[in-house]
Every structure is written in structure tokens, then in C-alpha cells.
Amino acid sequence: xxxxxxxxxxxxxxxxxxxxxxxxxxxxxxxxxxxxxxxxxxxxxxxxxxxxxxxxxxxxxxxxxxxxxxxxxxxxxxxxxxxxxxxxxxxxxxxxxxxxxxxxxxxxxxxxxxxxxxxxxxxxxxxxxxxxxxxxxxxxxxxxxxxxxxxxxxxxxxxxxxxxxxxxxxxxxxxxxxxxxxxxxxxxxxxxxxxxxxxxxxxxxxxxxxxxxxxxxxxxxxxxxxxxxxxxxxxxxxxxxxxxxxxxxxxxxxxxxxxxxxxxxxxxxxxxxxxxxxxxxxxxxxxxxxxxxxxxxxxxxxxxxxxxxxxxxxxxxxxxxxxxxxxxxxxxxxxxxxxxxxxxxxxxxxxxxxxxxxxxxxxxxxxxxxxxxxxxxxxxxxxxxxxxxxxxxxxxxxxxxxxxxxxxxxxxxxxxxxxxxxxxxxxxxxxxxxxxxxxxxxxxxxxxxxxxxxxxxxxxxxxxxxxxxxxxxxxxxxxxxxxxxxxxxxxxxxxxxxxxxxxxxxxxxxxxxxxxxxxxxxxxxxxxxxxxxxxxxxxxxxxxxxxxxxxxxxxxxxxxxxxxxxxxxxxxxxxxxxxxxxxxxxxxxxxxxxxxx
Numbered sequence: 120x121x122x123x124x125x126x127x128x129x130x131x132x133x134x135x136x137x138x139x140x141x142x143x144x145x146x147x148x149x150x151x152x153x154x155x156x157x158x159x160x161x162x163x164x165x166x167x168x169x170x171x172x173x174x175x176x177x178x179x180x181x182x183x184x185x186x187x188x189x190x191x192x193x194x195x196x197x198x199x200x201x202x203x204x205x206x207x208x209x210x211x212x213x214x215x216x217x218x219x220x221x222x223x224x225x226x227x228x229x230x231x232x233x234x235x236x237x238x239x240x241x242x243x244x245x246x247x248x249x250x251x252x253x254x255x256x257x258x259x260x261x262x263x264x265x266x267x268x269x270x271x272x273x274x275x276x277x278x279x280x281x282x283x284x285x286x287x288x289x290x291x292x293x294x295x296x297x298x299x300x301x302x303x304x305x306x307x308x309x310x311x312x313x314x315x316x317x318x319x320x321x322x323x324x325x326x327x328x329x330x331x332x333x334x335x336x337x338x339x340x341x342x343x344x345x346x347x348x349x350x351x352x353x354x355x356x357x358x359x360x361x362x363x364x365x366x367x368x369x370x371x372x373x374x375x376x377x378x379x380x381x382x383x384x385x386x387x388x389x390x391x392x393x394x395x396x397x398x399x400x401x402x403x404x405x406x407x408x409x410x411x412x413x414x415x416x417x418x419x420x421x422x423x424x425x426x427x428x429x430x431x432x433x434x435x436x437x438x439x440x441x442x443x444x445x446x447x448x449x450x451x452x453x454x455x456x457x458x459x460x461x462x463x464x465x466x467x468x469x470x471x472x473x474x475x476x477x478x479x480x481x482x483x484x485x486x487x488x489x490x491x492x493x494x495x496x497x498x499x500x501x502x503x504x505x506x507x508x509x510x511x512x513x514x515x516x517x518x519x520x521x522x523x524x525x526x527x528x529x530x531x532x533x534x535x536x537x538x539x540x541x542x543x544x545x546x547x548x549x550x551x552x553x554x555x556x557x558x559x560x561x562x563x564x565x566x567x568x569x570x571x572x573x574x575x576x577x578x579x580x581x582x583x584x585x586x587x588x589x590x591x592x593x594x595x596x597x598x599x600x601x602x603x604x605x606x607x608x609x610x611x612x613x614x615x616x617x618x619x620x621x622x623x624x625x626x627x628x629x630x631x632x633x634x635x636x637x638x639x640x641x642x643x644x645x646x647x648x649x650x651x652x653x654x655x656x657x658x659x660x661x662x663x664x665x666x667x668x669x670x671x672x673x674x675x676x677x678x679x680x681x682x683x684x685x686x687x688x689x690x691x692x693x694x695x696x697x698x699x700x701x702x703x704x705x706x707x708x709x710x711x712x713x714x715x716x
Contacts (some may be wrong), residue, residue: 407433
């Protein structure tokens with residue numbers, strides 16, 4: 120049977136001419152697209168932004184293929200994967216150092232298949248990266264949890280860019296040594312911290328170590344919370360005081376952990392745009408207990424506060440077999456009758472009382488009412504030693520601040536922001552780095568013992584700011600210390616000294632040289648200890664100069680030493696004999712405090 124012929128509307132040659140015309144237009148548009156991509160790359164470099172913006176790429180691919188028939192959709196998806204990869208290559212090239220070229224030889228890239236992804240989609244993305252650079256894979260091995268692609272590096276810039284691109288996509292590449300901040304995980308994401316007052320926070324510094332996402336501080340007033348959720352297109356945020364409970368109505372769901380605690384400190388925007396609340400503080404406080412070495416099982420624990428942080432602590436302690444009780448301002452168990460729980464073994468401060476800038480306060484002023492305490496936890500990390508912790512230390516009760524909890528919860532949150540990829544730093548290393556960087560080094564000792572000279576040597580070695588309290592006092596009074604003594608008397612001098620000491624002690628990561636009598640006042644000692652460790656410098660009394668020093672001229676140095684030695688020695692974390700070169704004493708202090716480089 121003869122089949123009816125289909126009607127041809129135009130000759131084949133005309134149709135091919137139309138395709139050639141369309142291809143010419145497409146080629147020109149691709150050139151234009153690449154030129155715009157170059158401009159985007161230049162703007163990213165000026166703003167310090169990372170090249171990879173994976174969520175934006177996924178949104179673009181979804182938009183381009185939406186509403187198409189399956190065949191056209193697959194073609195468009197493949198074409199745009201290669202176009203996007205080509206744009207990334209052009210943006211990566213200017214930021215890679217020619218000194219970091221990879222070795223020649225076979226390389227294996229292993230890309231994880233994350234929740235919500237398929238092995239096929241991950242393979243397509245990796246192959247597009249290779250094709251955009253003119254590379255052909257030697258082997259492709261798809262898997263349920265990861266995709267492995269083997270290719271050959273020629274040791275040139277093209278290979279360097281490919282390896283950088285694959286790392287930016289989340290791959291682990293063997294035989295490569297690309298180290299650039301733009302290639303860390305999380306590029307293109309907007310994350311941050313949501314709270315009301317955030318000037319004290321270390322969170323941006325921590326997350327800078329963890330990933331390449333932008334991490335901003337979002338200071339929001341309570342009546343603007345709904346506007347924040349409606350207008351800020353964040354990918355993930357941490358939540359702090361006072362919003363750990365207030366954010367819950369804005370979330371689509373809670374993790375089991377957050378549901379159990381009844382508070383949220385981490386929010387993740389899912390692929391569909393909905394928000395999930397989690398509580399990574401839980402893991403943070405678990406880490407604090409583990410580090411303390413205390414067995415909480417069966418022990419009574421008093422938790423100061425009833426907010427989101429307190430609820431988290433309560434949940435952890437209950438799950439670990441302790442007997443936790445919350446202390447509030449107005450509840451059945453409150454600060455007025457807390458002494459009735461005198462058999463408590465553990466005290467946890469989950470309130471902001473004692474936090475910078477109001478560091479001189481404590482939620483419980485006298486720990487003598489709790490004579491059986493074995494450990495004090497304070498979730499505050501600025502200052503490093505709160506007034507509550509100093510009170511515990513004075514009574515021989517071990518204590519711990521909240522820095523470890525902050526680091527652990529941040530790493531847990533970062534994993535969530537990165538879709539379960541591992542952040543770039545580990546807990547122990549990051550905790551030690553932050554603790555040392557933010558710790559003050561304080562020098563005490565008799566007048567003329569070399570505190571200023573050694574302090575300057577330490578500050579120079581660490582690249583830190585140096586604060587000489589005597590110089591700061593003279594600057595504030597606009598006259599010399601002998602003139603202050605002569606004009607206003609010693610008490611006026613000591614009052615001004617206390618004011619200057621409290622300002623300096625509230626700083627972090629500085630080197631402070633005290634005056635000879637600074638430690639005589641308890642307020643000064645507390646101010647200096649809150650963020651610092653104290654090194655006592657000693658010299659033979661016969662070597663101490665007295666000229667221009669009012670106190671040293673007023674009585675024998677032996678008498679001054681006898682009056683002060685118990686305070687000097689009792690508050691020193693280390694004692695260093697300063698009889699040689701200042702640099703030698705400085706080096707000894709740095710070694711003692713674990714700051715030697």
C-alpha cells in the first residue's frame with residue numbers, strides 16, 4: 120500500500136539556511152553571555168564573593184527547562200550545564216595562582232550525592248565541567264552516595280581551573296593542591312546570625328573559618344521579625360537571644376531535636392523555599408559536658424534561666440540522666456529561694472547576665488549558698504571568665520565558658536547550611552585558635568620590673584595591640600602620673616586607674632602592661648582576669664629603678680614587695696624572671712601561654 124506523502128512547506132536547503140541563521144544568532148548570544156559572565160566575575164572579585172553559586176545555578180536550570188517536553192528539556196539542561204561551567208571557568212581563571220599548578224597525571228574527582236540529588240544529576244554536572252574545559256573523562260563510576268570521575272591533568276592552567284571548579288562543586292580531587300578561599304564549600308550562599316544585639320558575637324569569625332558562604336549579622340527588633348522573614352533571602356541562619364522560641368511560628372517544620380527542646384538556633388531554607396528549624400546547641404552543650412569530665416548522671420543540676428538556651432540545657436541534662444531544675448526570676452524556684460537546693464552539684468548559667476558589655480554582674484552573687492557544687496558552666500563566652508566563673512574559681516570549683524559550645528554548634532549548623540558537606544575546620548583546632556586569639560596577655564609586677572618593655576616585645580611578636588595602663592591614664596588625665604599624685608592624691612589616681620583597667624580588660628586579643636599597684640584592687644583583678652591570663656615579672660629589688668615613681672619613692676622597695684607579694688603571686692598564672700633581654704622574657708611568656716609561633 121502506498122503511504123501518503125507528507126507536505127513539505129519549504130525546501131530542505133531553505134530550512135538549513137534558517138538553522139544556520141539561528142545558530143549564528145545563538146553563537147552571538149553565547150558570546151554576549153560570556154562577556155556578561157566576565158563582568159559578574161570582576162564584580163565578585165571586588166566584593167570578595169566566591170565564584171560558585173550552586174543554588175542560583177539550580178534555579179536557572181529549573182527555570183530554563185520548566186514547561187518543556189522531556190526531550191527538549193534534557194537538551195537544554197545539558198547545553199546550559201556546559202554554558203554555566205564555561206562561565207565559572209572564566210571567573211576562576213583570574214583568581215588562581217600560576218604557582219599552584221597541579222601535577223601531571225591521572226586525577227580522580229569524587230563528588231558526593233547529597234539528599235535531594237540523583238547520581239545522574241551529579242554525573243551530568245561533573246561531565247559538564249570537564250566538557251567546558253575540553254577534557255574527556257577516562258572513567259565515570261556513578262554510585263548511590265558518590266560519583267567518581269577520572270581524568271588526566273596536563274599540569275597546565277586548564278587543568279588547574281578544572282580541578283578548582285570540581286572542588287567548588289563539592290568534589291574531593293586526589294593529586295591536587297588547590298588552596299583558595301573561593302574554593303571552599305558554601306560559595307554563593309547567604310547565611311548569618313539573627314538576634315537583637317550582636318556586637319559581642321564571634322560567630323562571623325567562626326563561620327569565616329568554616330566555609331565560603333557570606334555570613335552576616337542581622338540585628339532585628341522584635342516588631343520587625345516578620346519583616347525579616349518576609350524580605351531577607353537567606354539560605355541559613357543561626358538564631359540567638361531573644362528569638363530562639365519566637366522564630367518557631369515562621370518555620371514549616373522542626374527537626375526532632377528542636378521539637379524536643381522547644382527552641383531553635385539554626386534555620387535552613389530547603390530546596391522548595393520552606394524553612395526548617397534545628398537545635399545545634401544540643402550538640403554544643405553535650406560537648407561541654409564531655410570536655411568537663413563530670414558525670415552528671417543522678418546529680419541535681421540548677422539551670423539559671425528559662426529561655427531557649429535553658430530549655431536546651433535542660434533537655435541535654437535530662438537525657439544524660441541528671442536531675443535538672445530551672446531557676447527563674449518569679450517561678451516556684453527562683454533566685455530568692457535557690458539556697459533550698461543546696462545539694463546541687465552542677466550550676467549552669469543560661470542567662471545573659473554577666474555578658475559583655477555588662478560583665479561585672481552575676482546571676483548568683485554568692486556561691487556559698489550552694490556548698491556542694493562540683494562544676495559551674497556558663498554559656499557566655501564574652502568575657503571568657505564571667506564574674507560567676509571568677510567566683511567559682513575563687514572557691515576552687517572548676518568552671519567552663521560557652522566558647523566550646525559556640526564552636527560545636529556552629530560546625531553542626533555549617534553542615535546543615537552546606538547540605539551535609541563537611542566544613543573546612545575541625546572542632547579542636549578552631550576552638551584553640553579562637554581561644555588563643557581572643558585571650559589577653561597581662562603583665563604584672565613591681566614598678567620598674569620591665570612590664571612595658573616586655574609587653575611591647577610580646578605585642579610585636581604576635582602582631583597585637585599593646586596597651587600600657589600608665590600611658591592610658593596619663594592620656595586620660597592629660598598630665599603625668601607624678602602630677603596626678605601631687606594634684607589629686609593617690610585615691611584619685613587609683614580611681615582613674617580602675618576605670619582605665621576596666622576598659623582595657625574588656626578588650627580581647629590585646630597585650631596589657633599594668634601599673635605596679637593595679638592588682639591591689641579586686642575590681643581591677645576581676646577586670647583583667649575576665650579575658651586574660653597574668654604573667655608576673657620579677658627582678659631583684661636592687662635592680663628596680665625608683666626615679667619618677669611616686670610610690671617607689673614613698674617607702675622602701677622591700678616594704679612595698681612585702682605588702683604586695685601575696686597579691687602578685689596569688690593572681691599570677693605564670694611567674695617569669697626578667698633579668699636578661701626583654702625578648703627572652705617575652706618568649707618565655709609566649710611558651711607558657713601556648714602562644715609561641
